[in-house]
Amino acid sequence: MTETWRVVDVEYPDDPFMNMAVEEAIPRAVGEGAAPSTVRFWHNSNTIVLGCFQSAQLEVNFDACKETGTEVVRRFTGGGAVYHDAGNLNYAISLRKGHPLVPGSDLQEVFRKLSEGSVQGLRKLGVSAEFQPINDISVDGKKVSGAAGSVKWGSVFHHGCILVASDLAILGRVLNVPKAKLADKHVASVQKRVTTIRDELHRNIRTREVSDSIVQGIQDSYNVHLEKGNLTGREMSLAKELYQSKYSRDAWNLEGLFEPLEVRTVASS
Amino acid sequence: MLAADYKGPGGKLVRIRLTEDRGLIRQIKITGDFFLIPEESLPKLEKMLEDAPIREKELRLLVDRFFRGTEAQSLGITPDDLVKAILETKQETTA
Numbered sequence A: 001m002t003e004t005w006r007v008v009d010v011e012y013p014d015d016p017f018m019n020m021a022v023e024e025a026i027p028r029a030v031g032e033g034a035a036p037s038t039v040r041f042w043h044n045s046n047t048i049v050l051g052c053f054q055s056a057q058l059e060v061n062f063d064a065c066k067e068t069g070t071e072v073v074r075r076f077t078g079g080g081a082v083y084h085d086a087g088n089l090n091y092a093i094s095l096r097k098g099h100p101l102v103p104g105s106d107l108q109e110v111f112r113k114l115s116e117g118s119v120q121g122l123r124k125l126g127v128s129a130e131f132q133p134i135n136d137i138s139v140d141g142k143k144v145s146g147a148a149g150s151v152k153w154g155s156v157f158h159h160g161c162i163l164v165a166s167d168l169a170i171l172g173r174v175l176n177v178p179k180a181k182l183a184d185k186h187v188a189s190v191q192k193r194v195t196t197i198r199d200e201l202h203r204n205i206r207t208r209e210v211s212d213s214i215v216q217g218i219q220d221s222y223n224v225h226l227e228k229g230n231l232t233g234r235e236m237s238l239a240k241e242l243y244q245s246k247y248s249r250d251a252w253n254l255e256g257l258f259e260p261l262e263v264r265t266v267a268s269s
Numbered sequence B: 001m002l003a004a005d006y007k008g009p010g011g012k013l014v015r016i017r018l019t020e021d022r023g024l025i026r027q028i029k030i031t032g033d034f035f036l037i038p039e040e041s042l043p044k045l046e047k048m049l050e051d052a053p054i055r056e057k058e059l060r061l062l063v064d065r066f067f068r069g070t071e072a073q074s075l076g077i078t079p080d081d082l083v084k085a086i087l088e089t090k091q092e093t094t095a
Helices: A016-031 A062-068 A107-124 A168-174 A179-185 A197-201 A208-222 A233-247 B037-049 B054-069 B079-088
Strands: A003-008 A038-042 A048-050 A069-073 A083-085 A086-097 A130-132 A136-141 A142-152 A155-163 A224-228 B004-009 B015-021 B024-032 B036-038 B071-077
Touching: A016 A048, A016 A069, A016 A086, A016 A142, A016 A155, A016 A233, A038 A208, A062 A069, A062 A168, A069 A224, A083 A086, A086 A107, A086 A208, A107 A130, A107 A136, A107 A142, A107 A155, A107 B071, A130 A142, A142 B036, A155 B036, A155 B071, A168 B036, A179 A208, A208 A224, B015 B079, B024 B037, B024 B079, B036 B037, B037 B054
Parallel strands: A003 A038, A003 A224, A048 A069
Antiparallel strands: A038 A086, A048 A083, A086 A155, A130 A136, A136 A142, A142 A155, B004 B015, B015 B024, B036 B071
């Protein structure tokens, strides 16, 4: 029988901190059995999203952030900094740990498997996308999407952002790119290493068209049926608590202090 | 402050910033775009490295002990990359 997954588009485009709180609340609830397997699509306005191990001080050009009105938020997964704007589509997949699609806890396997739906979705649009280990989707060697993920709280979690029609000029300004990283990839700037769906298709395209195509890609790749749904009460209360205790705080976003802010598990509301 | 940015072939970037006192690590901050599960285990590794001499043999023992003890899973960096990154702080200095 075809498994049914929930697809939610709960988003706070002008509140990247709440967006990130929801991003963590969903896999926690899925791991508790309080929510079904879920795909989420969402957007941020100008925001740098740091990987959980990154130094804001080293990675972020704060002057450029101030000039461009760019916020800085830290996610709970590893990987590198990404720049989000309205032309950037974020997707997240939360499954219970042990789900037959990714039964193990090997993170490389999680990325490989859970990128497939997006790769298929992009191909349906006519983009020759392919998964590129460790965690990218690329088109002719240029990165169009990066993913991150974790196995925790009883869940398998994978999220990625897809450059649909993003402003790559701002991206290149707000993030400092370390020399060691460029040396390895043999190119001189962020803009040259990345591309957008718009540039690949040579036409204007909305993120909605891309997410619709990814829904198809996910259904085809994993033989599941996606059904529109909302967040549960448990997810909303978790999100509010995570917002208060973690994602609205500089100690987490800028300093990346792990332990003191780890959310306590509240009783179901 | 001693600093090194290290990237193994095909791997992720590890950025080490540490203060040293007579050849021993006083404080160390490991940052970068790698993956490590559980994420909360990284401060444990930093703590384990405090007071360690910046020498390959001792560092390797500690890093291996961390991975064995925590059963942490890394992606994009190996224990060897971590050791090399820390050793590299002796080669370059930044403000």
